[in-house]
Amino acid sequence: MSRLKYHIKQTWRNLGQSWGTQIMTLFTVSLSVLIFSFFLLIYVNILAAGDRFSDELRLVVYLDHEVVPEMQPQIRKKIMDFSEVENIVFVSRKEAFERFRKQLGKNSDVLDDLGPEIMPPSIEVSPLRDLEHLSQLKEFSDYLATLPGALKVQYGQNWVERFGHFTELVRMTVIMSGVLLVMATGFMVSYTIRLTVVAKDAELEILRLLGASSSYVQTPLLIEGLMQGIIGSTLGMALLYALYTWAAGRLSGPGFLRLFDLTFFSPLTACAIILVSIAMCTGGSLIAIRKYMRI
Amino acid sequence: MPAVHGGRPFRPAADVRPGAPDTDFDNKVRLHFMSEQNRENRPFVDVVKVTKVYSPDIVALQDVSLSVDRGEMIFLTGMSGAGKSTLLKLISCMERPNKGLIEVAGRDTAKLKKGEIQELRQQIGMAYQDFKILPRHTVFQNVAMPMEVLYRPGREIKERVNEVLEALRMDHKKNLPAGKLSRGEQQRVAIARAAVNRPALILADEPTGNLDSEISTLVMKLFTELNEGGSTIIIATHDSSIYEGTSHRVVRLEHGMFTA
Ligand SMILES: Nc1ncnc2c1ncn2[C@@H]1O[C@H](COP(=O)(O)OP(=O)(O)OP(=O)(O)O)[C@@H](O)[C@H]1O
Ligand SMILES: [Mg+2]
Numbered sequence: 001m002s003r004l005k006y007h008i009k010q011t012w013r014n015l016g017q018s019w020g021t022q023i024m025t026l027f028t029v030s031l032s033v034l035i036f037s038f039f040l041l042i043y044v045n046i047l048a049a050g051d052r053f054s055d056e057l058r059l060v061v062y063l064d065h066e067v068v069p070e071m072q073p074q075i076r077k078k079i080m081d082f083s084e085v086e087n088i089v090f091v092s093r094k095e096a097f098e099r100f101r102k103q104l105g106k107n108s109d110v111l112d113d114l115g116p117e118i119m120p121p122s123i124e125v126s127p128l129r130d131l132e133h134l135s136q137l138k139e140f141s142d143y144l145a146t147l148p149g150a151l152k153v154q155y156g157q158n159w160v161e162r163f164g165h166f167t168e169l170v171r172m173t174v175i176m177s178g179v180l181l182v183m184a185t186g187f188m189v190s191y192t193i194r195l196t197v198v199a200k201d202a203e204l205e206i207l208r209l210l211g212a213s214s215s216y217v218q219t220p221l222l223i224e225g226l227m228q229g230i231i232g233s234t235l236g237m238a239l240l241y242a243l244y245t246w247a248a249g250r251l252s253g254p255g256f257l258r259l260f261d262l263t264f265f266s267p268l269t270a271c272a273i274i275l276v277s278i279a280m281c282t283g284g285s286l287i288a289i290r291k292y293m294r295i
Numbered sequence: 296m297p298a299v300h301g302g303r304p305f306r307p308a309a310d311v312r313p314g315a316p317d318t319d320f321d322n323k324v325r326l327h328f329m330s331e332q333n334r335e336n337r338p339f340v341d342v343v344k345v346t347k348v349y350s351p352d353i354v355a356l357q358d359v360s361l362s363v364d365r366g367e368m369i370f371l372t373g374m375s376g377a378g379k380s381t382l383l384k385l386i387s388c389m390e391r392p393n394k395g396l397i398e399v400a401g402r403d404t405a406k407l408k409k410g411e412i413q414e415l416r417q418q419i420g421m422a423y424q425d426f427k428i429l430p431r432h433t434v435f436q437n438v439a440m441p442m443e444v445l446y447r448p449g450r451e452i453k454e455r456v457n458e459v460l461e462a463l464r465m466d467h468k469k470n471l472p473a474g475k476l477s478r479g480e481q482q483r484v485a486i487a488r489a490a491v492n493r494p495a496l497i498l499a500d501e502p503t504g505n506l507d508s509e510i511s512t513l514v515m516k517l518f519t520e521l522n523e524g525g526s527t528i529i530i531a532t533h534d535s536s537i538y539e540g541t542s543h544r545v546v547r548l549e550h551g552m553f554t555a
Contacts, residue, residue, distance in 0.1 A: 003446050206427055209389065211416025212444040214409075 010220035011227070014196055021192050022228070028188040029232025030239065032181040033277050037240050037265070039174045040273075045262055046167055059125045059137070059155040061144045066092050066121040075147065079125060082143045083133060087126040093119050120151065135164045182280060185232070189225050189281045190288035196221060197292045204293070218289050225285025229278035236277075237270055337401050338362035339496065339527045340386055345395030347381050347551075355381040357551040358395070363529060365495075368522040370538040371531040373548035379531035380424055382548070383498045386529070387419050388412050399496070417445060420489035424500040424531075426481050428488070430474025434465060437473050438487045445492065459487045462517050464510070478505040486514055490521060497521060497528045503537055511537055 015022055067075060067090055076088055091099075096119035101108045127133045127140060141153045197204065207217055241264065248262045265273070340363040347356040355378045363369055371379050384390040385397055388404050397404045399415060407415060420441065428437045435456055442452045460466040463483040468476065473484050482505045489497055497518065503511040515537055522528050532538065538545050547554050 002448060006443065006446055203429055203432075206429065206440065207444065209387070209416065209421070209427070210441050210444050211413040211419075213413055216444055216446075 006216075007219040007223055011223045014200075014220055014224060017199060018192070018196055021195050022224075025188045025192045025228050026232045026235070029185050029228055029277065029281060030236035032177075032184045033233045033236025033273065034239050036174070036177040036181040037237060037270075037273055038243070039170060039177050041240065041244065041265065043167070043170045043174050044265070046163075046170060048263060057127060057137075057155070059127065059141055059144060059153055061123040061125065061147060061153050062120045062151045063122060063147075063149045064120070064151050065149050067123070067149075075123070078147065079123075079144070082140060083136065084128055085125055086128050087124075089124040091122045091124060093117060093121050096120070096122065123147075135168060137164070181277070185229075185277060185280050186284040186287075189228055189284035190291075192228070193221055193225065193285050193288035194292050196224070197288075208294070218293065221289050221293075222282065222285055225281045225288075226278065228285075229281030230274075232281065233274045233277035237274055337398070339365040339367070339400060340529070341396070341398040342382070342386070343396040343398075345382075345385060345392045345397060347378070347385060347390065348393050354551055356385075356392075356548075359548070359551065359553060360395075361546065361553070363527060365527055366522070366525055368518065368528040368543045369530070370541065370543060370545040371529055371548065372533055372535075372538070372545060374533065377548040378551045379548055380500050383421065383500050383529065383531055386496075387421050387498055388415065417441075417492075418495045419498060420492055420494035420496070421498040422482075422485045422489040422500060422502050424504070426485040428473045428481060428484050431472055433470050434460065434473050434476070434484050435469040437484050438469075438491050441488060441492045441494075455491055456487075459491050459517070463487055463513055479507070479510065482506060483510070483514070486517070490517055493521060493524060493526060495526060497526050499528065499530045499532075501532055501534075502530060503532065503534045508536060 072090055079085060079088060093116040097111070097116035100119060101111055104111065123144075125140075125144065127137065133140075137155060141155055144150060144153045204217065244262065244264050264270075340361070342359060342361040345356055345359045346354070348354050359378070359382065361382070371382065373379055381390065385392055386399060386404075388407070391405070400418070402411075402415075404412075404415070438456045438459060439452050442455065447455075457466060457469070460469055463486060465480065465483050465487065468480060473481060476484065482502070486499065486502050489499060499518070502514055502518075506514065511534070518528055518530065530537070
């Protein structure tokens with residue numbers, strides 16, 4: 001244990017020598033974590049919001065004739081050929097008529113003289129609710145239009161398309177900020193280590209002559225990277241949480257749409273992000289030590 | 296009465312017997328090197344026909360041979376440029392010879408791996424002619440470095456560093472940055488650092504070059520104590536006052552060769 005104490009003491013000395021750079025690095029690490037997890041959080045929340053719009057996401061195929069029960073498995077198979085779906089419902093003229101009547105409520109007497117034959121039969125297809133499938137809705141709808149007897153396919157086109165583009169954009173941002181996170185933290189951490197090594201050049205030379213072991217010299221620098229990872233990423237995550245609490249308080253006021261019912265990462269996800277950042281900082285310092293140090 | 300005699304007596308470098316409790320790393324290393332020595336009963340430092348040429352063609356040492364027994368104290372003299380520092384650097388593995396063999400503690404230094412060189416250096420205390428002390432570190436920090444490298448407990452470091460600084464009358468400056476000291480004071484810091492671990496081998500390069508005779512006497516007293524404790528000591532010097540009338544061996548280098 002006394003060795004660990006030594007290493008910590010030495011780390012402390014290093015911090016004292018270059019606290020300016022250390023703070024810069026800490027700042028970069030937390031900012032990168034903040035930016036990355038910010039976009040990730042938006043992405044996660046958009047997907048969750050998409051879930052709430054499930055009705056809008058249903059594709060309705062209007063037909064010129066009813067599908068007889070014997071034919072249903074065949075059509076089902078044909079639909080599934082294009083993509084997995086969550087659910088397929090065949091709606092007969094009669095069912096459609098009943099629904100319509102219910103929707104009209106007390107005005108339903110306008111339908112009294114009419115029969116179910118005024119309603120077109122339809123197939124309601126609920127696609128899988130993930131980005132991959134949602135982004136293909138247009139193609140899916142074109143495909144459904146080629147089903148035998150299909151008159152027209154309807155879905156929340158505009159909304160879905162915009163949603164799809166937006167989600168795609170956010171996804172790209174998440175990926176890019178992830179790359180930024182890796183590059184910025186890796187670079188900054190190794191840059192600080194390099195500065196430390198250069199600043200301590202004379203000291204390292206003497207330590208070498210005194211027969212200091214590699215672990216004596218390197219462990220403090222490794223601890224330095226580890227600490228920057230731990231403090232920096234925790235700070236970044238804490239900032240994001242503060243931001244989230246603030247935003248959630250603003251957006252989910254009474255009467256506002258449930259649409260903006262924000263959720264934060266699960267503790268597991270938050271921990272995973274922090275752990276990955278710590279691993280990156282430590283890795284960055286390890287690479288820098290290998291590269292710049294002769295001991 | 297010089298401070299060396301007060302307080303705890305120096306623990307001799309060789310005072311580690313297999314039976315004695317030795318939980319620390321330092322002692323294990325020491326034992327390791329000792330057992331090699333005991334097994335073969337060879338000189339502690341053995342330089343055999345060594346030639347060192349600095350590029351492009353400066354012959355610093357030519358066919359030099361020197362054997363130093365364990366526990367010996369020896370003076371290495373010769374004019375400036377004779378190659379004294381070079382020989383010490385070869386023994387401490389700072390430089391490599393172009394020809395010849397250098398054995399320390401019964402081991403061929405040319406064949407040592409990185410970790411073994413580190414182990415060997417932990418056993419050597421070298422006071423460099425150019426001091427090699429850190430100007431921004433305090434005197435205490437400079438002297439403590441060899442002990443810290445061995446992960447000695449803080450209390451022991453404090454005790455021992457103070458003891459050595461007292462012996463060289465430097466204890467009142469221990470908290471000053473070493474860069475602020477006079478040359479003579481810096482020299483004593485370098486000597487204190489070489490002696491602080493009571494290493495098995497001490498290489499002192501011109502240790503009294505900047506010191507008056509009174510302080511030189513203190514330095515020699517410290518070396519003598521360590522030598523009596525079992526340390527092998529090689530002192531390179533052209534200060535004849537410190538070896539005049541000595542009972543120890545004095546060898547002379549001239550133009551990279553020993554003279555009889
Ligand atoms: N790194 C080096 N590169 C080139 N030549 C060197 C180097 N080090 C020493 N020399 C040369 O080797 C010779 C021996 O030098 P060395 O330092 O061993 O002498 P010395 O006996 O210690 O002298 P002094 O008493 O002045 O300290 C000198 O001629 C010196 O110029
Ligand atoms: Mg010299």
